[in-house]
Amino acid sequence: MIIRVKELVKRYGDLQALDNLSFNVQKGEIFGLLGPNGSGKTTAINCILSLLKYDKGEIEVFGKPMSPDSYSSKRKIGVVMQEVAVFEVLTVRENIDYFCGLYVQDAERRKHLVQEAIEFTGLEGFENFVPKKLSGGLLRRLNIACGIAHKPELIFMDEPTVAVDPQSRHRILEGICELNRQGATIIYTSHYMEEVEQICSRIMILDHGKEIASGSKEALKAMIDLGEKNSFEVYDISDEQLMKLRNIPEVAEVSYRDNMLLIKSHKGSNILERLLSFFKQESLPFGRIYSEQPTLNDVFLEMTGRELRDKATGQGVQT
């Protein structure tokens, strides 16, 4: 076991940021912390890294209690902050070299590691650029390179893909999986459920500092009653027809908005064929059809009654 967190409590005045949070992280995992803004993801990470004092609980990293003076443990940890933390006056290579130098004293080995980190994050050709000359995506990659150049065994990644272009995001996620394949254990926080689903082997959903659920994505989805979701592009449908749809036993929920008819089914039900028969029987014309499995957002919605992501902006909310 790499990390053991037991009954962690952190309060900011009257606000309970972490409420008896407990979890373990095994060696070789990509452990995802998923939750909306203010759910306590970053607070939990900061407590584990001893950046924050906590009110109650126990934290062990590499089998030893974690404290600000746990330098032997810190040597094996890499951190990629939510915000880009680099020196504006240094070039890309100098930044990576400096942060790597805090862990690795041997100049020759460090030179090799820096070059590897540059290649790993795809920053070749930008080595002599200062940060302000880099795009947002390249800055994020530099931020990651600074955190992982010393080849840590345990890497904390706190929302590393926020405000990143799709190309850079894809590259970053690929990189994380590659780091994991090379043996690193990764703690990954995000509000992008697709990312968490894509890369994490185990996920913990947080809300208001509490664990809502944890397990593999399949296990999480199995916890809810929701089955597949079918969407039909329909331009005209009567209330009577909607009522008939709701009366189908396998249908859990029907909603119609902006010419899109969304039909959610109960777990284990495959009703697409049945629905197509219904449309034919009712002579109801339709356009495009989408069918999808439940997402982690559905898990969160069913467990908390709230959306994981901010629908108005289409953007994930930050924690």
Next chain:
Amino acid sequence: MTVYKLSLKVMKSNIGPMTLFLGIFIGISLLAASSGGNTAEQLFTRSRVPIAFIAEESSPLVAGLRTEVEKIAEIQPYDDDSETLQEAIFYNRISHIIRIPSGFTRAFLSGEEAEVITYTGQSEGRAMYVDLAVENYLNTLRLYRIFTPDMPLEEMISHVHRDLEQSSEIRIYTDTAASESLTVDPRENYFNYMVFFNYQAYSLFAILILGISSNLLVFNSRLIRMRQVCSPLSSRKQSLQLFLANFAFALFCWMLMNGISLIFIPELLGTSRMYLLIANSFFLCFWASSISFFVAHLTKSRNAISAITNVIALGTSFLAGVFVPQYLLGSAVLRVASFTPTYWFVLANSQIAGAGGTVRSFSSLASQKDLLASFGIQIIFGLTFLAIALVLRKKQALAAA
């Protein structure tokens, strides 16, 4: 020494503005030192007063008097014409007329009342000086007449000339720095150097606050601090490396300032107290670095740096007697100033520069003790601020998240 090296690198990136500031501050110090040359001794110089000397008779006594007066006055060649003389005195071409009436020598030697007739123009003050010389001559001659009545007149006059040649040096001794600066050995004018070194309390202090604050602003960013706290390099080691790098910058500025002072004030080289002034300047370099290191941890933005520099460097300089000599400052001000290291730096400079003329010679044990106390207090200030800065840095590192 990763942090140390990076800190020096950041310093290098600020080298342009820092060089500009350094040049300006060194220039100010040198200007101050050159304008500080008007010491008390140079302020009061003897000038020769233009007078007319009209003798209605000729005798060795009158010739002797003329010789004596000539030592302090410029005798103008005027004839005994009352109209011309009145015009000359009216238009201030002469300040004074000395008239030796006929029969003066006989009257003086016979012990009768012998009077030198004098006319004074508007410059009565200058005339008094001439009158005093006349009186000195006659009174001294009168003494010889009384006590050595058998001595020939010519011999008496030569004795009087010799006696009046004698002069006494008058020194005023008090315990204040003021008297010390007034009684500088004219062959080694430490007053100028003292002004130059005193100005370092402003110039070096200001450049260090600017440089060190700008440097630490980069390291004190919350995100950078968080990243550094996560590293296995202890907070104490990071802080010490940072201080060492900033102290290296301070030493560079200190060496540059003192090196330039030796180029522009070459007479300082090899003087007896040069080493002490430079040692005192080194202590300034130390405590100014510590205070700047401390202040840098309270500085949040680049805009605040210049404001803080002005408040601290200028404020303490005014308070502690860098621009205005300490003897002109009130005792209440000096009491407050004694809580700043600048006061002890300026005081030590005075003790070094003016010590040669004090009652307690510099070589005396008491004077050495005073100087050592001034040095010691500066070191204590430096160590205290450094300790506070290190504690503050550790607290800030832990509060980064």
